[in-house]
Structures are given as C-alpha cells and as structure tokens.
C-alpha cells in the first residue's frame with residue numbers, strides 16, 4: 001500500500017481548453033468497456049503512464065500483441081481520442097485507467113510488469129511546483145517492486161530542468177536499476193522508437209532536444 005502524500009496526488013487539467021461539450025455519461029460507458037479492473041494472473045502487462053492522446057498505448061499494443069497495455073491518464077479529451085483509435089485499429093489489448101497511476105500500483109500485489117513507459121511527464125518547471133513531479137527516486141523504487149526480472153522503464157523528457165531532476169533520481173536509486181543507454185544520451189528518441197506523441201512534436205517544433213532514459217531492473 002502506498003501512502004497518499006503530496007507527490008502522488010494528481011495535478012493539471014482533466015479537460016482540454018476547447019469549449020466543446022462532452023457527454024460524460026457516454027464517455028464513462030465507453031471507458032467502462034476498456035477499463036482496467038484488476039490484474040489477471042495469466043496476463044503479462046505493460047504500464048503506460050500519462051498517455052495524453054494515447055499514441056504510446058496504441059504503439060505498444062501493436063508492438064506487443066501478446067501483452068496487456070495498461071494506459072493511465074486522467075485527461076478526458078485525450079482518452080476520447082485513445083478510445084477512438086482502439087476501435088479504429090481493432091485493438092483488444094489495452095486497458096484504460098482513467099485516473100492516477102498510483103491507483104494501479106496499489107493493486108499490484110506482485111511483479112506484474114514487463115515494461116513501463118513514461119513519455120514526457122509533466123515537468124512542473126517552477127521551483128514551487130517541483131513536489132508535483134512524478135519521477136522521483138521513491139517513485140522509481142515503487143515501480144521496481146512491480147517489475148519483472150530484467151524489465152525496463154523508458155522515460156522521455158524535453159525539459160532541461162526535469163532532465164537534471166531525473167538524473168538525480170536515477171543516481172539515488174542506482175542499486176535498483178542499470179541505466180542502459182547512459183553512454184548514448186545524444187541519440188534521438190526516433191533511434192529507439194518509431195513514434196511521435198503530441199509532446200514529442202511540440203518539442204521538435206520548439207527546437208527542444210528530447211532525451212530518452214532506458215533503465216533495466218537489477
């Protein structure tokens with residue numbers, strides 16, 4: 001069980017800026033069809049955290065058809081797009097958690113995950129918001145407990161401030177993870193994964209370099 005302290009509360013928007021009305025009853029009915037309920041002993045899982053418009057979940061579901069991708073996101077406008085793309089692509093191995101990743105981690109009673117992706121987590125660049133950042137050494141250690149042997153965590157960021165913060169978090173839990181691409185940090189995300197998310201494109205348009213950390217469970 002994880003304590004609900006400041007760092008594991010949810011911050012930020014659940015709706016987009018557009019004034020477009022959403023029928024929430026319909027939305028929740030659709031979410032229910034693909035909802036993550038509980039872990040199944042027979043399934044192998046990938047955890048995709050903060051999926052925005054769901055590009056990473058669709059990508060992972062196609063790349064690993066024998067695994068179940070748990071897509072965690074509270075942003076309703078993004079989940080609507082994800083649900084549309086699940087149907088459009090006839091995908092049957094995504095389970096959506098419309099909320100905080102900590103809810104999923106609380107239900108993990110053993111080592112469930114083969115892979116965890118965290119693409120462009122909110123950087124909260126202002127000092128006074130730093131406590132809101134998802135990636136800390138405590139969080140990585142919590143993930144470690146739910147990871148199978150040799151499984152990986154992939155973290156992408158385009159924020160220089162968050163990059164330093166993540167480096168520090170990795171350093172503080174160096175007995176738990178091997179930083180696989182430590183000597184290749186200048187490589188582009190596209191050198192590893194052929195995917196473009198909304199925030200990846202934003203980084204390119206603003207000429208910000210994106211970095212990908214690949215950690216392997218020790």
Ligand SMILES: C[S@@+](CC[C@H](N)C(=O)[O-])C[C@H]1O[C@@H](n2cnc3c(N)ncnc32)[C@H](O)[C@@H]1O
Pocket residue numbers: 009010011012013049050051052053056072073074075078099100101102118119120121122134197198199200
């Ligand atoms: C900057 S966006 C990145 C979205 C997407 N991964 C991309 O690359 O375009 C970060 C997302 O993480 C979600 N998020 C933040 N904290 C979360 C948490 N504790 N659990 C689940 N999602 C979270 C936010 O709602 C937001 O949509």
